[in-house]
């Protein structure tokens with residue numbers, strides 16, 4: 395039976411991957427920084443909740459090589475998530491990949507990002523290159539913008555002020571639901587034939603934030619407005635709210651990409667891999683509505 399190690403197990407996609415792998419014929423091991431808080435997080439999963447507290451959890455920290463040997467012992471496949479706070483690939487991610495290689499991991503399924511193949515500055519691009527250099531068979535899942543950013547990063551402004559405040563202009567984004575990314579990840583982990591492949595994972599439609607706000611308004615039954623800020627006004631508002639400048643810079647980068655129309659690409663990959671259309675923004679808002687009420 396395959397043993398699969400899931401990093402980012404408490405995160406957006408990792409939680410869903412764990413949930414789906416629990417129904418597969420494999421041993422699932424959640425790699426977590428803090429096993430106690432991980433249990434709490436996994437038990438209040440937004441759409442499922444894990445009744446099974448016996449998920450095998452192993453301490454793992456990308457920046458603490460002492461955790462690697464135990465975490466990777468006996469692991470056949472690795473679901474790799476780069477924590478957003480770790481940008482120095484050489485120092486903070488590569489040592490774990492080298493440990494995976496030493497432990498004989500046979501496949502890495504890496505949660506990458508749309509455009510990683512075109513933009514070598516992105517940490518995801520560097521990670522893809524490093525995995526290839528190590529020669530570990532890999533599957534790269536280059537994902538578009540997550541719908542779930544709207545119930546995490548943007549939850550409070552939607553819930554309390556009825557607005558979405560972004561510098562994304564009229565640009566379109568091919569939002570993807572992390573549940574679809576996880577379903578693809580599980581397929582590529584459990585099935586043969588996905589090594590040495592890269593998939594570009596998007597939703598089935600690219601929407602402007604005006605259209606997203608309209609969907610929220612219809613589903614929640616209260617007006618939600620998109621406040622289309624200039625980049626400078628956005629930075630000022632975020633500073634006023636006390637957000638750190640490095641976080642604001644990442645947000646500006648992401649929403650400028652959307653503003654320029656560079657996040658609007660729609661691919662057939664999710665539908666081809668799952669044999670069903672991707673989840674829609676409307677379905678997502680319906681399923682997660684309790685976050686904004």
Ligand SMILES: NC(=O)c1ccc[n+]([C@@H]2O[C@H](COP(=O)([O-])OP(=O)(O)OC[C@H]3O[C@@H](n4cnc5c(N)ncnc54)[C@H](OP(=O)(O)O)[C@@H]3O)[C@@H](O)[C@H]2O)c1
Pocket residue numbers: 401402403404405406407408426427428454455456457475476477478479505506507508537538539540543
């Ligand atoms: N958001 C998007 O729209 C989007 C789109 C495409 C790709 N991506 C990429 O997807 C990845 C995940 O992003 P996300 O925002 O969804 O984050 P996330 O997976 O929800 O959260 C980060 C995860 O990493 C873990 N973690 C943090 N520091 C760690 C460390 N030192 N060692 C081990 N684990 C650590 C966290 O665990 P703890 O519980 O210990 O904190 C958490 O499980 C990122 O690489 C991002 O660039 C994001």
